[in-house]
Amino acid sequence: MAAPMDKAEVSASEDHSQNGGSAKHEREHEEDAPPLKLDPRGLPLSPQPTDDPKDPLNWNRWLKLMVLAEVSLFSFLALFSASLITPAFVPLSIFLHKDLVTTAYVTSTFILLAGVSTIVWNPIANVYGRRPVYICTVAAAVAFCGASGAAKNYGTLIALRCLNGFFGGVPLGLGSATVCDMFFAHERGLYMGVYTISFLTGGHIAPLIGGYIEKNLSWHWCFYVPAILTGGILVIFIFTVPETLYSRTPEAVARPSQSWKSNMLMKRRAHPTRRVKLVDFFRPFQMIMYPSVLLPTWCYSISFAYGSILFIITSANLFGRIYHFQPQQTGLLLGIPITVGSLIGELFAGGISDWISEKRAIRRGGERSPEDRLLGIIPAAVLTPLGIIIEGVCLENKTHWIGVAFGIAIASFGLQVVTTGVYTYTAECYKPQSPELGSLINFGRQVYSFTIGFYSIPFSEKVGIQDAWITLAFVAFAFYLPLIPLYFKGAEWRKRLGNPTFHKDL
Structure with a gap:
C-alpha cells in the first residue's frame, strides 16, 4: 500500500488542479515523484527533506541540538537582560529621582522595542541568512546593554534600553524560524518547547538573582552581567553554529553544494534567488488575515502579558508595599x-x-491536522486565569506570601502550555512563513505587554488589587474562547483562504 500523503502534498495537488492541471497530469506526476520519506511511525515526513546532507533537516542530531541550545540561550538572555533589573527598581528609582511606575519603563521600553525588532530583522534574515543577523544584532545588544549600566540619567538609560531591546529582541522572533529550519512537524512540539521555555525562563530567573546582584554589587551590574554572559555565548556561536536557512528553489538546489567552511564564513548569500523588498517588512501583518494565526496570537499575547509581565512589572511595588520585602x-x-x-x-x-x-x-490513516495541537492548550485556559486571580486575592487580603507564590506558579504553568502550543500550531499551519509568524507573535506579545506598565498599578489603586486582577484574568480567559471554533473550523478556513503566496521555497 502506498504511504499516505501529508497535508502539504495534498495542498500542492489541490493547487495544481486549481491552476488548470488535469487529474491525468497529477497521476503522472505522482508516478514520477520519488518515494516519500517516512518518520519512525511510518507517516510521511513533513516537510520532505532533500537528498543534500547539508539540508538542515538532514543534519546529525547532535548538530541540531547544539544549534537549538545556542539559539535558545540567546532567547533566554534576551528576556534575562530585560528583567534582571526589576527587583532593583527601588534603588534605581532613587538614583534616577523617579517614582516606581516611571522607573518600570526601563523594562517596558525594552519589551516594546523587542517586539518591533523582528519585524525589521526577520525579512533580512530570510535573504542573507539567520547566522549574520544573529551575530550582528546580538553584538549590538551586548554593547547597548553594557552601556545601560553606565548611564547617568533617566533619558540616557531609556534611550539605551530602547536600542538594547531593538537589537537584543531578535532571537525572540527569529528562534522559532530556526527551529522550523531543522526539525520535522512530528517533533516540533518538543523542540519548540525547548526554545519557548528558554526565553520565558530568562525573564523568570532574572528577578531571582537580580536582587542579590544589586545587594552585593550595585544596580549597574544588573546590566553588566547579562552583557558579559551574552558576549560569551556570542563568541561560541560564531565558531560553532552554521547557517540554517535553506532554499529549496530548483535554481538553488542545482547550484554546487556549499562547503561547511564557506557556510561558516558566510561567503555566499543564504538564499541566492531572493532580494529584500519593502513589502517583506509588512508580511507578518499580512498573516493576520488567517484565523489560524490571528486567534492564537491574540490569545497568547494577552496570556503572556497577564500571566508573566504583570507579575514582573508590579512585583517591586506591591511586594515592597505589602510585605516590606527587600530587592x-x-x-x-x-x-x-x-x-x-x-x-x-x-x-x-x-x-x-x-x-x-x-x-x-495514526487514527486518520496518516493525515495530520494542526488543530490537534489546540487540544494541548486546554489546561492553559483554566490555569493561567486561575493563577492571576489567586495572586490578586492573596495580595488584597495580605495573606502569607506562599499564596502569592502558589498563584504565580499556577499561572506560569498555564502560560508555558499555551506558549508551546501556539508556536507549534501556527508553524505547522504555515511552515514556510514561520519567520513572519515568529515576528507577529513576538510583536503582539511584546507590544501588548508594554502597555501594562501604564495601567496595572493605577487600576489596582482605583478598584483594589483583587478586583483588578480578577478583571484581567477574565479578559485572558475570554481570549481563549475563540480557539473553540478554530479547533472545529480551522482546516476549513485554511482551505477556503488558501496558502500565502510567498516563501513557498522554504
Whole structure:
C-alpha cells in the first residue's frame, strides 16, 4: 500500500488542479515523484527533506541540538537582560529621582522595542541568512546593554534600553524560524518547547538573582552581567553554529553544494534567488488575515502579558508595599514560582502536544491536522486565569506570601502550555512563513505587554488589587474562547483562504 500523503502534498495537488492541471497530469506526476520519506511511525515526513546532507533537516542530531541550545540561550538572555533589573527598581528609582511606575519603563521600553525588532530583522534574515543577523544584532545588544549600566540619567538609560531591546529582541522572533529550519512537524512540539521555555525562563530567573546582584554589587551590574554572559555565548556561536536557512528553489538546489567552511564564513548569500523588498517588512501583518494565526496570537499575547509581565512589572511595588520585602526577597518570591511553574508546564506541553498529534494522525490513516495541537492548550485556559486571580486575592487580603507564590506558579504553568502550543500550531499551519509568524507573535506579545506598565498599578489603586486582577484574568480567559471554533473550523478556513503566496521555497 502506498504511504499516505501529508497535508502539504495534498495542498500542492489541490493547487495544481486549481491552476488548470488535469487529474491525468497529477497521476503522472505522482508516478514520477520519488518515494516519500517516512518518520519512525511510518507517516510521511513533513516537510520532505532533500537528498543534500547539508539540508538542515538532514543534519546529525547532535548538530541540531547544539544549534537549538545556542539559539535558545540567546532567547533566554534576551528576556534575562530585560528583567534582571526589576527587583532593583527601588534603588534605581532613587538614583534616577523617579517614582516606581516611571522607573518600570526601563523594562517596558525594552519589551516594546523587542517586539518591533523582528519585524525589521526577520525579512533580512530570510535573504542573507539567520547566522549574520544573529551575530550582528546580538553584538549590538551586548554593547547597548553594557552601556545601560553606565548611564547617568533617566533619558540616557531609556534611550539605551530602547536600542538594547531593538537589537537584543531578535532571537525572540527569529528562534522559532530556526527551529522550523531543522526539525520535522512530528517533533516540533518538543523542540519548540525547548526554545519557548528558554526565553520565558530568562525573564523568570532574572528577578531571582537580580536582587542579590544589586545587594552585593550595585544596580549597574544588573546590566553588566547579562552583557558579559551574552558576549560569551556570542563568541561560541560564531565558531560553532552554521547557517540554517535553506532554499529549496530548483535554481538553488542545482547550484554546487556549499562547503561547511564557506557556510561558516558566510561567503555566499543564504538564499541566492531572493532580494529584500519593502513589502517583506509588512508580511507578518499580512498573516493576520488567517484565523489560524490571528486567534492564537491574540490569545497568547494577552496570556503572556497577564500571566508573566504583570507579575514582573508590579512585583517591586506591591511586594515592597505589602510585605516590606527587600530587592532580593522580591526576586525570590517572583523568580522561584514563576520558574518552577514554567518548567513543570513544559514537561507537560511539548511532549504531550507531539503525542496527541501523532496518535490522532495514526487514527486518520496518516493525515495530520494542526488543530490537534489546540487540544494541548486546554489546561492553559483554566490555569493561567486561575493563577492571576489567586495572586490578586492573596495580595488584597495580605495573606502569607506562599499564596502569592502558589498563584504565580499556577499561572506560569498555564502560560508555558499555551506558549508551546501556539508556536507549534501556527508553524505547522504555515511552515514556510514561520519567520513572519515568529515576528507577529513576538510583536503582539511584546507590544501588548508594554502597555501594562501604564495601567496595572493605577487600576489596582482605583478598584483594589483583587478586583483588578480578577478583571484581567477574565479578559485572558475570554481570549481563549475563540480557539473553540478554530479547533472545529480551522482546516476549513485554511482551505477556503488558501496558502500565502510567498516563501513557498522554504
